[in-house]
Amino acid sequence: MFSKVLIANRGEIALRVARTCRELGIGVVAVYSTADRDSAVVRYADESVHIGPEAARDSYLSIPALIEAARRTGATAIHPGYGFLSEDPDFAEVCRENGIVHIGPPAEVIARLGDKPAARTLMAEVGLPMLPGSLGPLPTVAAAQETADEIGYPVIIKAAAGGGGRGMRIVHEADEFAAAYRETAAGAQLLFGDSRVYVERYLPISRHVEIQVLADQYGEVIALGERDCSVQRRHQKLIEESPAPGLPAEVVDRMQQVAVAGAKAAGYVGAGTFEFLLAPDGAFYFMEVNCRIQVEHPVTEMMTGVDLVAEQIRIAAGEPLTVRPPATRPPGAAIECRINAEDADRDFVPTPGVLTEFVPAGGPFVRVDTHGFPGYRVPAGYDSLLAKLIVWAPTRAEAVRRMDRALAEFRVEGPGVRTTSEFLRDVLRDPEFRSGTHSSDIVGRVLESRKEVLGVSAAAAER
Known part of the structure; x- marks a missing residue:
């Protein structure tokens, strides 16, 4: 050690x-x-x-x-x-x-999986399901347009070196494609120093489900269940949960099997995450591999009792895996909300400033991962994540109620500082979220509802 x-x-x-x-x-x-x-x-x-x-x-x-x-x-x-x-x-x-x-993983594994077309090619060879599109990068507008026309619109153009919701554009019509291709390639060059892009079918309505894996230096790979991360703004997650609501056990099992196979094929070592898109018809498709600990890893920790960071460290020190995947799905439900220093009603613009009050939530089965404290200055130059609030309960309905209670009592104050807490509570109250039938369009819907409520309130105040 x-x-x-x-x-x-x-x-x-x-x-x-x-x-x-x-x-x-x-x-x-x-x-x-x-x-x-x-x-x-x-x-x-x-x-x-x-x-x-x-x-x-x-x-x-x-x-x-x-x-x-x-x-x-x-x-x-x-x-x-x-x-x-x-x-x-x-x-x-x-x-x-x-x-x-x-x-973390070896440098060559990070390089291979960080190159999205190379990762898609490798995972396709192993048998992971792929959305229709190009496996390799498309170097010209003509080649990319031909692929897009063949698979049908809408499509998404993605940077080969992209990630974290950056370096992608959705194209709905053929006559929009050439300009979008050039803009994506130019943006990718600026962001990542790599202008290569590829094209795949875009699913307007989908869910985002990911599988947590652990792999040691001796070829042992295990999967530790799924997380649903469908509540996103600008392709960046806001709420994550496990188990994925309404997802049949056999689909989760299949996702775990292909994730383990993909990790073995890549020579993966450490903690990693295989991300999938789940279509309305129940089919799922490989997206990418994250070669690091995820922001939302506490969801899996709350469900399994496994300290994923400790396992990362033990694996890196050369120890073999001693953790074993649960024989049955873990009981209960865990939910994580990201409390960002942002104003949801102004397109999630960051709101830096000094915290005059910072009182995290507490209570049974509530976890808070944060670096905030009274007097802390939220800087403008970094990610706006201020705290992660994680809860567990015996059922999803109870977990949603517990999260709502915890968000309500989490107090953050400071001149000019706003957080996403109230917006997250609105998401939790959304009927589709409550029923577990929501998809990746939920944030836009909730924002529209908030605008309507704020508009009515403003009009009433004027009267």
């Missing part, structure tokens, strides 16, 4: 990883930008190293600064968390070259 781990991240995930390290008896090294000098993880860690100014490119994305921090503190492993460099194969390779263990 490692004696000291450097956490190459910030915010709630840095503090969450630090806590598991401490439970495992591992020394914790935090890194911080100038904006995060007073952060919760800096206060918590055994050691901390300043790695640069607020701009992420000069701090949390600076590989030389992170490697130097590890060398200076004697950290023998680096946990990248999620975001930033967590899926950067160059970072994993540089760690290896410097004798530092990267707590």
